[in-house]
Amino acid sequence: MRKLGMIGGMSWVSTRDYYERINRGVRARTSPMASAPLLIESLDFEPLWGLNSDEDWRRAGDVLAQSAERLVQAGAEGLIICANSMHKVYDQVAAAAGVPVLHIAECVGDAMHAANVTGAVLIGTRNVMTERFYRERLVAHGVDLLPPDMDMIEEIDRIIYQELMRGKITRDAERTLKTWITRKEQDGAEAVVLACTELAMIVDVDANVLPVFDSTRIHCNAAVDWMLATDN
Template sequence: MDMRKLGLIGGMSWASTAIYYEKINRIVGQRLGGRHSAPIVIDSLDFEPMAAAMGEGDWDFLTETLRASANRLVDAGAESLVICSNTMHKLHARLSEEIAVPILHIGDVTADAMQEAGVHKAALLGTRFTMSEPFMRDRLRSHGIELILPDPERMAEIDRIIFEELVKGEARVESKRTMKTFLTNMEKTGIEAAVLGCTELVMIVNPNSNVVPIFDTTTIHAEAAAEWVLADAA
Protein backbone atom coordinates (compact mmCIF):
# COMPACT_ATOMS: atom_id res chain seq x y z
CA MET A 1 0.00 0.00 0.00
CA ASP A 2 1.49 3.30 -1.11
CA MET A 3 0.15 5.65 1.56
CA ARG A 4 1.53 9.14 2.10
CA LYS A 5 3.15 10.08 5.41
CA LEU A 6 1.33 12.69 7.47
CA GLY A 7 2.74 14.91 10.20
CA LEU A 8 0.63 16.06 13.15
CA ILE A 9 1.58 19.13 15.15
CA GLY A 10 -0.12 18.09 18.37
CA GLY A 11 -0.29 18.68 22.09
CA MET A 12 -2.69 21.64 21.72
CA SER A 13 -4.11 19.78 23.57
CA TRP A 14 -3.03 16.15 23.90
CA ALA A 15 -6.72 15.26 24.27
CA SER A 16 -7.70 16.48 20.81
CA THR A 17 -4.48 15.13 19.27
CA ALA A 18 -5.52 11.68 20.48
CA ILE A 19 -8.87 12.15 18.72
CA TYR A 20 -7.09 12.99 15.46
CA TYR A 21 -4.82 9.96 15.71
CA GLU A 22 -7.68 7.57 16.40
CA LYS A 23 -10.01 8.96 13.72
CA ILE A 24 -7.37 8.97 10.98
CA ASN A 25 -6.30 5.42 11.75
CA ARG A 26 -9.88 4.14 11.95
CA ILE A 27 -10.65 5.57 8.52
CA VAL A 28 -7.51 4.05 7.02
CA GLY A 29 -8.23 0.69 8.64
CA GLN A 30 -11.83 0.67 7.43
CA ARG A 31 -10.83 1.66 3.92
CA LEU A 32 -7.94 -0.77 3.47
CA GLY A 33 -9.00 -3.56 5.81
CA GLY A 34 -6.75 -6.01 7.56
CA ARG A 35 -4.27 -4.52 10.02
CA HIS A 36 -3.52 -1.35 8.05
CA SER A 37 -2.88 1.92 9.85
CA ALA A 38 -1.77 5.36 8.72
CA PRO A 39 1.91 6.36 8.45
CA ILE A 40 1.91 9.27 10.89
CA VAL A 41 4.60 11.19 12.72
CA ILE A 42 3.49 13.29 15.70
CA ASP A 43 5.28 16.17 17.38
CA SER A 44 3.34 16.65 20.62
CA LEU A 45 4.07 20.00 22.24
CA ASP A 46 3.81 21.02 25.89
CA PHE A 47 0.69 23.16 26.02
CA GLU A 48 1.37 24.94 29.33
CA PRO A 49 3.93 27.46 27.98
CA MET A 50 1.88 27.86 24.82
CA ALA A 51 -1.29 28.69 26.75
CA ALA A 52 0.70 31.20 28.79
CA ALA A 53 2.08 32.78 25.62
CA MET A 54 -1.43 33.10 24.18
CA GLY A 55 -2.58 34.83 27.33
CA GLU A 56 0.35 37.26 27.06
CA GLY A 57 -0.13 37.83 23.33
CA ASP A 58 3.33 36.43 22.57
CA TRP A 59 2.59 35.15 19.07
CA ASP A 60 6.25 35.37 18.08
CA PHE A 61 7.02 32.64 20.61
CA LEU A 62 4.11 30.57 19.32
CA THR A 63 5.19 31.03 15.70
CA GLU A 64 8.71 29.88 16.49
CA THR A 65 7.37 26.91 18.47
CA LEU A 66 5.17 25.74 15.60
CA ARG A 67 7.83 26.44 13.00
CA ALA A 68 10.31 24.27 14.87
CA SER A 69 7.69 21.54 15.26
CA ALA A 70 6.83 21.62 11.56
CA ASN A 71 10.48 21.37 10.57
CA ARG A 72 11.03 18.40 12.88
CA LEU A 73 8.12 16.63 11.20
CA VAL A 74 9.39 17.40 7.71
CA ASP A 75 12.83 16.11 8.72
CA ALA A 76 11.10 12.92 9.90
CA GLY A 77 9.61 12.40 6.43
CA ALA A 78 6.17 14.03 6.68
CA GLU A 79 4.86 15.01 3.25
CA SER A 80 2.00 17.16 4.55
CA LEU A 81 1.11 18.62 7.94
CA VAL A 82 -1.96 19.07 10.10
CA ILE A 83 -2.08 21.61 12.93
CA CYS A 84 -4.28 19.89 15.52
CA SER A 85 -5.75 23.14 16.84
CA ASN A 86 -8.17 25.74 15.50
CA THR A 87 -6.56 28.60 17.40
CA MET A 88 -3.08 27.89 16.06
CA HIS A 89 -4.43 28.30 12.53
CA LYS A 90 -3.92 31.99 13.20
CA LEU A 91 -0.33 31.18 12.19
CA HIS A 92 -1.22 29.07 9.13
CA ALA A 93 -0.44 31.69 6.47
CA ARG A 94 2.95 32.53 7.92
CA LEU A 95 3.95 28.91 8.42
CA SER A 96 2.78 27.92 4.95
CA GLU A 97 5.21 30.43 3.46
CA GLU A 98 8.13 28.95 5.39
CA ILE A 99 7.51 25.19 5.50
CA ALA A 100 8.46 22.96 2.59
CA VAL A 101 5.28 20.84 2.59
CA PRO A 102 1.57 21.77 2.46
CA ILE A 103 -0.42 22.38 5.65
CA LEU A 104 -4.05 21.28 5.42
CA HIS A 105 -6.21 24.17 6.65
CA ILE A 106 -9.02 23.28 9.04
CA GLY A 107 -11.17 26.16 7.79
CA ASP A 108 -11.02 25.12 4.13
CA VAL A 109 -12.21 21.58 4.73
CA THR A 110 -14.90 22.77 7.16
CA ALA A 111 -16.18 25.22 4.57
CA ASP A 112 -16.29 22.40 1.99
CA ALA A 113 -18.42 20.29 4.34
CA MET A 114 -20.77 23.19 5.04
CA GLN A 115 -21.19 24.01 1.36
CA GLU A 116 -21.94 20.37 0.62
CA ALA A 117 -24.66 20.49 3.28
CA GLY A 118 -26.07 23.73 1.90
CA VAL A 119 -25.25 25.73 5.05
CA HIS A 120 -23.95 29.26 4.56
CA LYS A 121 -24.37 30.81 8.00
CA ALA A 122 -23.51 29.34 11.39
CA ALA A 123 -22.51 30.18 14.93
CA LEU A 124 -18.80 29.84 15.71
CA LEU A 125 -17.85 28.29 19.05
CA GLY A 126 -14.24 28.06 20.20
CA THR A 127 -11.54 29.74 22.25
CA ARG A 128 -11.77 33.49 22.74
CA PHE A 129 -9.00 33.86 20.16
CA THR A 130 -10.83 31.86 17.49
CA MET A 131 -14.16 33.57 18.21
CA SER A 132 -12.98 37.16 18.59
CA GLU A 133 -10.17 37.35 16.03
CA PRO A 134 -10.85 37.28 12.29
CA PHE A 135 -8.51 34.53 11.05
CA MET A 136 -11.13 31.75 11.02
CA ARG A 137 -14.11 33.90 10.09
CA ASP A 138 -12.22 35.46 7.19
CA ARG A 139 -11.10 32.06 5.93
CA LEU A 140 -14.65 30.71 5.84
CA ARG A 141 -16.01 33.98 4.47
CA SER A 142 -13.69 33.50 1.49
CA HIS A 143 -15.71 30.32 0.79
CA GLY A 144 -19.05 32.10 1.12
CA ILE A 145 -19.68 31.05 4.74
CA GLU A 146 -20.74 33.63 7.32
CA LEU A 147 -19.93 32.98 10.99
CA ILE A 148 -21.71 34.71 13.84
CA LEU A 149 -20.53 34.87 17.45
CA PRO A 150 -22.19 34.11 20.79
CA ASP A 151 -22.75 36.94 23.22
CA PRO A 152 -19.76 37.95 25.40
CA GLU A 153 -20.97 36.01 28.45
CA ARG A 154 -21.28 32.77 26.50
CA MET A 155 -17.93 33.38 24.79
CA ALA A 156 -16.23 33.75 28.17
CA GLU A 157 -17.80 30.56 29.54
CA ILE A 158 -16.90 28.50 26.46
CA ASP A 159 -13.31 29.75 26.65
CA ARG A 160 -13.16 28.87 30.37
CA ILE A 161 -14.43 25.35 29.74
CA ILE A 162 -11.83 24.81 27.04
CA PHE A 163 -8.80 26.08 28.94
CA GLU A 164 -9.72 24.91 32.44
CA GLU A 165 -11.26 21.53 31.60
CA LEU A 166 -11.07 20.15 28.07
CA VAL A 167 -7.36 20.69 27.43
CA LYS A 168 -6.76 18.58 30.57
CA GLY A 169 -8.88 15.79 29.15
CA GLU A 170 -11.83 16.56 31.45
CA ALA A 171 -15.32 16.25 29.95
CA ARG A 172 -17.60 17.31 32.81
CA VAL A 173 -21.32 16.56 32.81
CA GLU A 174 -22.18 20.11 33.84
CA SER A 175 -20.21 21.52 30.88
CA LYS A 176 -22.04 19.18 28.51
CA ARG A 177 -25.30 20.55 29.89
CA THR A 178 -24.04 24.12 29.54
CA MET A 179 -23.17 23.62 25.88
CA LYS A 180 -26.50 21.91 25.23
CA THR A 181 -28.29 24.91 26.71
CA PHE A 182 -26.17 27.36 24.71
CA LEU A 183 -26.97 25.56 21.47
CA THR A 184 -30.68 25.33 22.27
CA ASN A 185 -30.87 29.05 23.03
CA MET A 186 -28.89 29.95 19.89
CA GLU A 187 -31.23 27.82 17.78
CA LYS A 188 -34.08 30.02 18.95
CA THR A 189 -32.32 33.03 17.38
CA GLY A 190 -32.55 31.40 13.94
CA ILE A 191 -29.02 30.12 13.34
CA GLU A 192 -28.74 27.42 10.68
CA ALA A 193 -25.94 25.47 12.33
CA ALA A 194 -22.99 25.64 14.71
CA VAL A 195 -19.29 25.17 14.02
CA LEU A 196 -17.23 23.57 16.79
CA GLY A 197 -14.22 25.78 16.19
CA CYS A 198 -12.12 24.20 18.90
CA THR A 199 -10.68 20.73 18.51
CA GLU A 200 -11.69 19.76 22.08
CA LEU A 201 -15.35 20.81 22.00
CA VAL A 202 -16.45 17.50 20.49
CA MET A 203 -15.60 16.02 23.91
CA ILE A 204 -18.74 17.68 25.34
CA VAL A 205 -20.92 18.30 22.27
CA ASN A 206 -22.43 15.35 20.42
CA PRO A 207 -22.76 16.44 16.77
CA ASN A 208 -25.51 13.88 16.21
CA SER A 209 -27.87 14.84 19.04
CA ASN A 210 -28.42 18.58 18.93
CA VAL A 211 -31.20 20.89 17.85
CA VAL A 212 -29.11 22.35 15.01
CA PRO A 213 -26.62 20.75 12.60
CA ILE A 214 -23.15 20.63 14.16
CA PHE A 215 -19.96 20.87 12.11
CA ASP A 216 -17.20 19.35 14.20
CA THR A 217 -13.95 20.74 12.83
CA THR A 218 -11.90 17.99 14.50
CA THR A 219 -13.71 15.18 12.70
CA ILE A 220 -13.85 17.08 9.41
CA HIS A 221 -10.13 17.88 9.55
CA ALA A 222 -9.18 14.32 10.53
CA GLU A 223 -11.31 12.87 7.72
CA ALA A 224 -9.65 15.17 5.18
CA ALA A 225 -6.23 14.19 6.53
CA ALA A 226 -7.08 10.51 6.15
CA GLU A 227 -8.21 11.07 2.57
CA TRP A 228 -4.88 12.77 1.88
CA VAL A 229 -2.98 9.81 3.36
CA LEU A 230 -4.99 7.40 1.19
CA ALA A 231 -4.85 9.43 -2.04
CA ASP A 232 -2.16 7.26 -3.63
CA ALA A 233 -3.13 3.95 -2.02
CA ALA A 234 -4.21 1.16 -4.34
Protein backbone atom coordinates in the same frame (compact mmCIF):
# COMPACT_ATOMS: atom_id res chain seq x y z
CA MET B 1 -0.05 6.22 1.34
CA ARG B 2 1.47 9.63 1.85
CA LYS B 3 3.15 10.16 5.22
CA LEU B 4 1.47 12.78 7.40
CA GLY B 5 3.08 14.85 10.14
CA MET B 6 0.95 15.92 13.10
CA ILE B 7 1.82 18.95 15.25
CA GLY B 8 0.06 17.94 18.45
CA GLY B 9 0.00 18.35 22.20
CA MET B 10 -2.42 21.32 22.06
CA SER B 11 -3.91 19.51 23.90
CA TRP B 12 -2.74 15.90 24.14
CA VAL B 13 -6.41 14.99 24.72
CA SER B 14 -7.39 16.01 21.19
CA THR B 15 -4.13 14.70 19.68
CA ARG B 16 -5.13 11.27 20.96
CA ASP B 17 -8.47 11.68 19.19
CA TYR B 18 -6.74 12.71 15.96
CA TYR B 19 -4.51 9.63 16.04
CA GLU B 20 -7.44 7.29 16.55
CA ARG B 21 -9.74 8.90 13.99
CA ILE B 22 -7.10 9.02 11.26
CA ASN B 23 -6.18 5.39 11.80
CA ARG B 24 -9.82 4.31 11.81
CA GLY B 25 -10.40 6.27 8.62
CA VAL B 26 -7.44 4.67 6.86
CA ARG B 27 -8.51 1.20 7.95
CA ALA B 28 -12.10 1.76 6.81
CA ARG B 29 -10.96 2.83 3.35
CA THR B 30 -8.13 0.34 2.80
CA SER B 31 -7.94 -2.93 4.76
CA PRO B 32 -8.59 -4.16 8.33
CA MET B 33 -4.85 -4.51 8.99
CA ALA B 34 -3.82 -1.09 7.66
CA SER B 35 -2.33 1.65 9.84
CA ALA B 36 -1.81 5.30 8.98
CA PRO B 37 1.82 6.32 8.32
CA LEU B 38 2.12 9.18 10.81
CA LEU B 39 4.84 11.27 12.40
CA ILE B 40 3.69 13.02 15.58
CA GLU B 41 5.40 15.75 17.53
CA SER B 42 3.51 16.37 20.76
CA LEU B 43 4.51 19.82 21.99
CA ASP B 44 4.48 20.96 25.59
CA PHE B 45 1.34 23.08 25.82
CA GLU B 46 2.32 24.87 29.04
CA PRO B 47 4.15 27.75 27.26
CA LEU B 48 1.62 27.84 24.39
CA TRP B 49 -1.64 28.79 26.10
CA GLY B 50 -2.95 32.07 27.45
CA LEU B 51 -1.26 34.01 24.66
CA ASN B 52 -2.22 37.68 24.58
CA SER B 53 0.36 39.90 22.92
CA ASP B 54 1.68 39.91 19.37
CA GLU B 55 5.04 38.93 20.82
CA ASP B 56 3.46 35.88 22.49
CA TRP B 57 1.96 34.77 19.20
CA ARG B 58 5.21 35.31 17.30
CA ARG B 59 6.94 33.11 19.83
CA ALA B 60 4.25 30.45 19.46
CA GLY B 61 4.57 30.69 15.68
CA ASP B 62 8.30 30.05 15.98
CA VAL B 63 7.68 26.97 18.12
CA LEU B 64 5.19 25.49 15.65
CA ALA B 65 7.29 26.44 12.61
CA GLN B 66 10.30 24.66 14.10
CA SER B 67 8.12 21.63 14.80
CA ALA B 68 6.98 21.65 11.18
CA GLU B 69 10.58 21.75 9.97
CA ARG B 70 11.52 18.80 12.17
CA LEU B 71 8.60 16.72 10.95
CA VAL B 72 9.41 17.43 7.30
CA GLN B 73 13.07 16.59 7.87
CA ALA B 74 11.90 13.29 9.40
CA GLY B 75 9.95 12.45 6.25
CA ALA B 76 6.50 14.03 6.52
CA GLU B 77 5.06 14.85 3.09
CA GLY B 78 2.26 16.98 4.49
CA LEU B 79 1.20 18.38 7.87
CA ILE B 80 -1.74 19.17 10.09
CA ILE B 81 -1.88 21.40 13.16
CA CYS B 82 -4.04 19.55 15.68
CA ALA B 83 -5.62 22.67 17.21
CA ASN B 84 -8.00 25.34 15.92
CA SER B 85 -6.63 28.36 17.80
CA MET B 86 -3.06 27.71 16.66
CA HIS B 87 -4.13 28.26 13.07
CA LYS B 88 -3.62 31.93 13.86
CA VAL B 89 0.05 31.22 13.02
CA TYR B 90 -0.79 28.99 10.04
CA ASP B 91 0.99 31.18 7.47
CA GLN B 92 4.22 31.11 9.47
CA VAL B 93 4.04 27.33 9.83
CA ALA B 94 3.18 26.72 6.18
CA ALA B 95 6.04 28.93 5.02
CA ALA B 96 8.51 27.03 7.19
CA ALA B 97 7.20 23.61 6.20
CA GLY B 98 7.41 23.88 2.43
CA VAL B 99 4.90 21.00 2.10
CA PRO B 100 1.08 21.01 2.11
CA VAL B 101 -0.45 22.01 5.46
CA LEU B 102 -4.17 21.25 5.70
CA HIS B 103 -5.91 24.30 7.17
CA ILE B 104 -8.66 23.22 9.56
CA ALA B 105 -11.01 26.13 8.75
CA GLU B 106 -10.65 25.50 5.01
CA CYS B 107 -11.62 21.87 5.59
CA VAL B 108 -14.64 22.94 7.66
CA GLY B 109 -15.63 25.51 5.04
CA ASP B 110 -15.46 22.90 2.28
CA ALA B 111 -17.68 20.55 4.31
CA MET B 112 -20.24 23.28 4.98
CA HIS B 113 -20.28 24.34 1.34
CA ALA B 114 -20.86 20.73 0.28
CA ALA B 115 -23.77 20.54 2.72
CA ASN B 116 -25.24 23.83 1.42
CA VAL B 117 -25.06 25.45 4.86
CA THR B 118 -25.03 29.23 4.62
CA GLY B 119 -25.61 30.32 8.23
CA ALA B 120 -23.92 29.11 11.40
CA VAL B 121 -22.63 29.94 14.83
CA LEU B 122 -18.96 29.48 15.64
CA ILE B 123 -17.87 28.15 19.03
CA GLY B 124 -14.32 27.76 20.25
CA THR B 125 -11.67 29.58 22.26
CA ARG B 126 -11.80 33.34 22.59
CA ASN B 127 -9.47 34.09 19.68
CA VAL B 128 -11.28 31.70 17.33
CA MET B 129 -14.68 33.21 18.11
CA THR B 130 -13.66 36.85 17.96
CA GLU B 131 -10.71 37.26 15.58
CA ARG B 132 -10.65 37.37 11.81
CA PHE B 133 -8.13 34.61 11.01
CA TYR B 134 -10.70 31.80 11.37
CA ARG B 135 -14.01 33.51 10.68
CA GLU B 136 -12.88 34.93 7.34
CA ARG B 137 -12.02 31.46 6.04
CA LEU B 138 -15.59 30.28 6.64
CA VAL B 139 -17.14 33.45 5.24
CA ALA B 140 -15.10 32.93 2.07
CA HIS B 141 -16.97 29.62 1.63
CA GLY B 142 -20.30 31.43 1.70
CA VAL B 143 -21.09 30.89 5.38
CA ASP B 144 -22.77 33.77 7.20
CA LEU B 145 -21.67 33.63 10.86
CA LEU B 146 -23.67 34.98 13.77
CA PRO B 147 -21.81 37.65 15.78
CA PRO B 148 -19.73 36.37 18.70
CA ASP B 149 -21.80 35.80 21.83
CA MET B 150 -19.85 38.17 24.06
CA ASP B 151 -21.65 37.22 27.28
CA MET B 152 -20.57 33.58 26.84
CA ILE B 153 -17.00 33.93 25.57
CA GLU B 154 -15.37 33.89 29.01
CA GLU B 155 -17.37 30.89 30.20
CA ILE B 156 -16.73 28.84 27.07
CA ASP B 157 -13.04 29.76 27.19
CA ARG B 158 -12.91 28.64 30.83
CA ILE B 159 -14.58 25.31 30.07
CA ILE B 160 -12.13 24.61 27.26
CA TYR B 161 -8.91 25.53 29.07
CA GLN B 162 -9.73 24.68 32.66
CA GLU B 163 -11.72 21.50 32.04
CA LEU B 164 -11.61 19.89 28.59
CA MET B 165 -7.90 20.38 27.89
CA ARG B 166 -7.25 18.70 31.23
CA GLY B 167 -9.44 15.73 30.29
CA LYS B 168 -12.26 16.81 32.63
CA ILE B 169 -15.91 16.41 31.61
CA THR B 170 -18.71 17.80 33.79
CA ARG B 171 -22.48 17.73 33.56
CA ASP B 172 -22.52 21.49 34.15
CA ALA B 173 -20.40 22.05 31.03
CA GLU B 174 -22.62 19.74 29.00
CA ARG B 175 -25.74 21.60 30.15
CA THR B 176 -24.14 24.99 29.46
CA LEU B 177 -23.33 24.08 25.86
CA LYS B 178 -26.69 22.40 25.25
CA THR B 179 -28.55 25.49 26.49
CA TRP B 180 -26.33 27.82 24.47
CA ILE B 181 -26.80 25.83 21.24
CA THR B 182 -30.57 25.76 21.75
CA ARG B 183 -30.51 29.55 22.15
CA LYS B 184 -28.49 29.93 18.95
CA GLU B 185 -31.04 27.82 17.08
CA GLN B 186 -33.72 30.23 18.31
CA ASP B 187 -31.54 33.11 17.11
CA GLY B 188 -31.62 31.71 13.59
CA ALA B 189 -28.44 29.63 13.27
CA GLU B 190 -28.63 26.80 10.73
CA ALA B 191 -25.68 24.90 12.15
CA VAL B 192 -22.94 24.90 14.79
CA VAL B 193 -19.21 24.83 14.07
CA LEU B 194 -17.24 23.18 16.87
CA ALA B 195 -14.03 25.11 16.30
CA CYS B 196 -12.22 23.63 19.27
CA THR B 197 -10.80 20.14 19.01
CA GLU B 198 -12.02 19.17 22.50
CA LEU B 199 -15.63 20.38 22.34
CA ALA B 200 -17.01 17.08 21.06
CA MET B 201 -16.29 15.74 24.54
CA ILE B 202 -19.36 17.63 25.82
CA VAL B 203 -21.42 18.26 22.67
CA ASP B 204 -23.35 15.45 20.98
CA VAL B 205 -22.16 15.82 17.40
CA ASP B 206 -24.59 13.28 15.93
CA ALA B 207 -27.80 14.12 17.79
CA ASN B 208 -28.30 17.81 18.45
CA VAL B 209 -30.93 20.46 17.92
CA LEU B 210 -28.74 21.83 15.09
CA PRO B 211 -26.41 20.11 12.61
CA VAL B 212 -22.92 20.10 14.13
CA PHE B 213 -19.75 20.49 12.07
CA ASP B 214 -17.02 19.06 14.27
CA SER B 215 -13.69 20.52 13.18
CA THR B 216 -11.72 17.57 14.56
CA ARG B 217 -13.72 14.97 12.67
CA ILE B 218 -13.67 17.03 9.47
CA HIS B 219 -9.92 17.72 9.71
CA CYS B 220 -9.20 14.03 10.25
CA ASN B 221 -11.35 13.04 7.27
CA ALA B 222 -9.51 15.55 5.10
CA ALA B 223 -6.19 14.15 6.34
CA VAL B 224 -7.23 10.64 5.33
CA ASP B 225 -8.35 11.94 1.91
CA TRP B 226 -4.95 13.55 1.43
CA MET B 227 -2.99 10.50 2.57
CA LEU B 228 -4.89 8.21 0.18
CA ALA B 229 -4.92 10.57 -2.80
CA THR B 230 -3.24 9.19 -5.90
CA ASP B 231 -2.63 12.48 -7.71
CA ASN B 232 0.61 14.43 -7.39
